[in-house]
Amino acid sequence: MYVEVNTSNGIENKETLQRWATDYLNEHLAKYAQDVTTVEVQLTDENHVKGGNDKRCMLEARLPGRTPVAVTNIAVNQDLAFRGAAEKLDRALEHALGKLDREHRDRESIRKDASVLPGQ
Template sequence: MQIQVNTDRNVEGHEEFSAQVKAKIEDVLNRFNKHVTRVEVHISDENSDKGGMNDKRCLMEARLEGRQPVAVTHQAANLNLAIQGAVDKLKNVIESTLGRLDNH
């Protein structure tokens, strides 16, 4: 599973931060490793100059082998919560998608 982390100009996307995001995704999605070929992560700070509630956004798109990509987004007060929320949503969508296919 390839993981690509992208940040906007308002988020510092240094190597350590990217490594932490990748580790979190690998930990949660490891059991889907044979189905997920790629995960793209887009992290942004919607209004960095003003601050505010739930202005950190994480969008994740997973490419499932032989299927259409699935995408989720989560907004929160800080980056860690936005990333964790998106990972949890993505896990649920993948479980649901693969579960439906197993039922047919």
């Protein structure tokens, strides 16, 4: 799974942040490694110098042939914003991929009742 980290508004995008985010997401989302090709991380400081709950993390997971799954979390610091967004992404992927699995299982098989041919 490829992880791309983008920052803006006063949050420094250092190599260590990229490595840490990559390691964290690869470990935290390991069960989706076969389904997720890329996770884009966007960290921003919403009101820059004013402080408060203003660190925003948006994570977007890209799945081949499917609509991307995106979540956002806001917290007092970028670590809590990132970890909260990772938890939300885990739940969103579980829901999205579980729903696809259920839809796949619920479809009628072309092999169902193959022994009964029309007109017999």
